Amino acid sequence: MRICLIGAGNMATQLGMALLEKGHQIVQVWSRTQQRASGLASKLNCPYTAEISSIISETDIYILAINDTAIESVLAQRSWGNTLVVHTAGSTPMNILAGYCINYGVFYPFQTFTIEKKVDFDRIPVCIEANTPQNLEVLNGLAQSISQNIKLFDSNQRQQIHLAAVFVCNFVNHFYAIGEELLVDKGIDFEILKPLIIETASKVVYQSPESSQTGPASRNDKIVMDKHLAMLADYPDLKNLYSLISERIIQTHK
Amino acid sequence: MRICLIGAGNMATQLGMALLEKGHQIVQVWSRTQQRASGLASKLNCPYTAEISSIISETDIYILAINDTAIESVLAQRSWGNTLVVHTAGSTPMNILAGYCINYGVFYPFQTFTIEKKVDFDRIPVCIEANTPQNLEVLNGLAQSISQNIKLFDSNQRQQIHLAAVFVCNFVNHFYAIGEELLVDKGIDFEILKPLIIETASKVVYQSPESSQTGPASRNDKIVMDKHLAMLADYPDLKNLYSLISERIIQTHK
Numbered sequence: 001m002r003i004c005l006i007g008a009g010n011m012a013t014q015l016g017m018a019l020l021e022k023g024h025q026i027v028q029v030w031s032r033t034q035q036r037a038s039g040l041a042s043k044l045n046c047p048y049t050a051e052i053s054s055i056i057s058e059t060d061i062y063i064l065a066i067n068d069t070a071i072e073s074v075l076a077q078r079s080w081g082n083t084l085v086v087h088t089a090g091s092t093p094m095n096i097l098a099g100y101c102i103n104y105g106v107f108y109p110f111q112t113f114t115i116e117k118k119v120d121f122d123r124i125p126v127c128i129e130a131n132t133p134q135n136l137e138v139l140n141g142l143a144q145s146i147s148q149n150i151k152l153f154d155s156n157q158r159q160q161i162h163l164a165a166v167f168v169c170n171f172v173n174h175f176y177a178i179g180e181e182l183l184v185d186k187g188i189d190f191e192i193l194k195p196l197i198i199e200t201a202s203k204v205v206y207q208s209p210e211s212s213q214t215g216p217a218s219r220n221d222k223i224v225m226d227k228h229l230a231m232l233a234d235y236p237d238l239k240n241l242y243s244l245i246s247e248r249i250i251q252t253h254k
Numbered sequence: 255m256r257i258c259l260i261g262a263g264n265m266a267t268q269l270g271m272a273l274l275e276k277g278h279q280i281v282q283v284w285s286r287t288q289q290r291a292s293g294l295a296s297k298l299n300c301p302y303t304a305e306i307s308s309i310i311s312e313t314d315i316y317i318l319a320i321n322d323t324a325i326e327s328v329l330a331q332r333s334w335g336n337t338l339v340v341h342t343a344g345s346t347p348m349n350i351l352a353g354y355c356i357n358y359g360v361f362y363p364f365q366t367f368t369i370e371k372k373v374d375f376d377r378i379p380v381c382i383e384a385n386t387p388q389n390l391e392v393l394n395g396l397a398q399s400i401s402q403n404i405k406l407f408d409s410n411q412r413q414q415i416h417l418a419a420v421f422v423c424n425f426v427n428h429f430y431a432i433g434e435e436l437l438v439d440k441g442i443d444f445e446i447l448k449p450l451i452i453e454t455a456s457k458v459v460y461q462s463p464e465s466s467q468t469g470p471a472s473r474n475d476k477i478v479m480d481k482h483l484a485m486l487a488d489y490p491d492l493k494n495l496y497s498l499i500s501e502r503i504i505q506t507h508k
Contacts, residue, residue: 010468068478091470091478110446112454112468117461119453125446151446160440161447163482167492168433168447169454170469171499172426177463177506179422186414192364192379192405193415193422194459199373200366200423201455205448207371209431214264214366215424216345224322224345228417237502238421244498245425248491252431 001142004056005029005044006074007065008036010113011088015065016044018121022145027059032070052077059083061142063107068092075100084135090162093155094129105130105139108158109147112169121146127153127161178238210252217249255396256281258310259298260328261319262290264367265342269319270298272375276399281313286324306331313337315396317361322346329354338389344416347409348383359384359393362412363401366423375400381407381415432492464506471503 001024005016008031020026029048031037041048049055055062055078062080064071064087071087075097085097086107097104108127111119126143128150130136136152143150153161176197180190203212216224225246232239255278259270262285274280283302285291295302303309309316309332316334318325318341325341329351339351340361351358362381365373380397382404384390390406397404407415430451434444457466470478479500486493 067473067475069475091481111450112457112466114457114461114466114468116465117457123449125449149449153442157440157442159481159485160436161442163485164433164436164447165450166469166471166482166496167429167436169450170467170471170503171495172429172451173454173457173463173466173468174499174503174506175421175426175429176458177467179418180463182414182418182421186411188407188411188415190462193418195377195379195403196365196419196423197426197455197458200427201451203366203368203371203427204430204451207368208444209427209434211370212366212368212427213424213431214368214427215420217420217424219321221321221323227345227413228420231413231417237498241425241495241498241502242420244491244495245428248495249424249428252428 001060002027004059008040012065014113018146125149127151217246255314258313259283262294266319268367272400379403381405471500
């Protein structure tokens, strides 16, 4: 397919590279800033623009891989004709596109993307939704070209999945950062946490998180928890988080 | 080495199996309950007892793989002679053993263990500490027989590592459980979160958690965050956690 990529961030970069690798043609990249547009265009070996008025019409699909907050303002600045337009945002309903496009949908690769780290799309769930069966068929074909794991979800389901992702990915990653912070403050290398982090994640593949739960809160070990709270005296926000999450684990495992 | 294993929980089970596999002899298992003692003893093909007075003396080392809270009470119920005694608890200082033993130390395999899931010890950091260089040498040899990753830490450092582990393992796992809870409530299979969980963890091997941070809080996207808070109206505790952690991410990424 001919693909016009609107956006040049983490999602646009990884998705663009995966699509190109599978033989699709990226016909143009647009980004708000010239520098980001040209940066991604050079990776995808394609033209670019920073002007919405210069976005070309000769494409089979527009993929809006931009922040939820930017979608409507970009949509409003141009008419999209009959061409299929999709966004890639977890928490934005498909219907946001209804006022601006005739053929539209959502193409949501469910993964965490950063510009630097290449991602193997093969097993990434790609959640699709479209305003007509025909458009859904097109999106299904596009999704199958990069992944074996296609999911049909409506906007409500997708929003719930995105909310769950904030806990299991964004917040989890912040907890990795907290771990690093606690060690660095005492001159200990973050390296030591890596086998534990990998094992903790690997377990979810084999057993439910509830049956994997270990640690002082799961056995209601107040002596260790009090020791930890005392050690967090200099980190009032972490102390608060420690109490709240421990309490939730205690309640779950009672 | 001849090893007497005090305890029959997650740690005792996985450590006992790893030691047996590497050619050590488990001479006896003790547990407070007959059933648990016999359960582990059958896996390790060794005698067992539920009586502290029946713990044998013919061993090269006692490994106390029991809860932090139980260590002192077990120590106090028997005399340990000249035999090396170690505990495996992250948050308990080595000195707790000083009043009860002549030769003592800590042998702390830094991983999350559950009884059911076998663990490959090869790359697990084993943190050791001992009251004499000779005892440290013995523990170093024992650790090297099961792992290539030996670390010397004192009790303060080990406690800090254990505190960090609560965030990156126990709390992270609880967040996986929260993800499952949020999806199950809407009839969506937890399966969809697995590739994201694995990728999020894998990233720490290649880049610092701070540079991996994605999601609405990292870009201070108030529209999405407000949407999520509204979706959490029925989960006041999760709503509170969502706000606190998002605020911390916003502050970090400002």
